[in-house]
Amino acid sequence: MIDWKAKLTSRKLWVAVSEFVGMLLVAFGLAEDTVTQVVALIMAGAGALAYIIAEGLVDAKAASVIDPIVYDAIDYDDFEGDDPDDI
Numbered sequence: 001m002i003d004w005k006a007k008l009t010s011r012k013l014w015v016a017v018s019e020f021v022g023m024l025l026v027a028f029g030l031a032e033d034t035v036t037q038v039v040a041l042i043m044a045g046a047g048a049l050a051y052i053i054a055e056g057l058v059d060a061k062a063a064s065v066i067d068p069i070v071y072d073a074i075d076y077d078d079f080e081g082d083d084p085d086d087i
Helices: 004-008 011-027 032-063 068-073
Strands: none
Touching: 004 032, 011 032
């Protein structure tokens, strides 16, 4: 199975993509300034995408962990059933 999170956050992938696109633009005769701007946009987008994915993974991991202090502070008598896991 392909690990898309790892692939999309790989700096090597985005450097390769930006270089490929940059070389295509040069081959089609676009100005050097235009090529530089396009490559910079690709790398900026890749950085933003990697940050978003990484923050999402951190948030998901944090949400899956129950803080024992908060868990113990809940008054389970306010809820139906005797088992706190029933909440």
